[in-house]
Amino acid sequence: MERRGAGDNNQDQVNQPAPSGPNVAFHFLRPYLFLFRRISHGATRLQEVLADRAAARIYGAQPFEEGPDKDADIRKEISA
Numbered sequence: 001m002e003r004r005g006a007g008d009n010n011q012d013q014v015n016q017p018a019p020s021g022p023n024v025a026f027h028f029l030r031p032y033l034f035l036f037r038r039i040s041h042g043a044t045r046l047q048e049v050l051a052d053r054a055a056a057r058i059y060g061a062q063p064f065e066e067g068p069d070k071d072a073d074i075r076k077e078i079s080a
Contacts, residue, residue: 052064
């Protein structure tokens with residue numbers, strides 16, 4: 001029985017021929033994942049917009065508009 005080291009498997013992989021022919025799974029998954037990411041991102045963005053609308057409706061527009069200004073003021077105080 002021949003004793004083999006841990007790195008010997010790499011040599012076997014190097015000597016194997018490259019896969020030939022179209023890879024059907026790759027050609028299916030590539031556009032599928034592209035569409036999945038676009039739809040997921042769009043759904044996430046829609047949830048953010050709907051949450052902002054609900055917050056503006058419940059608490060009024062003024063606190064919603066002043067929020068970024070208060071955040072900028074707090075950052076100035078922290079960095080100073």
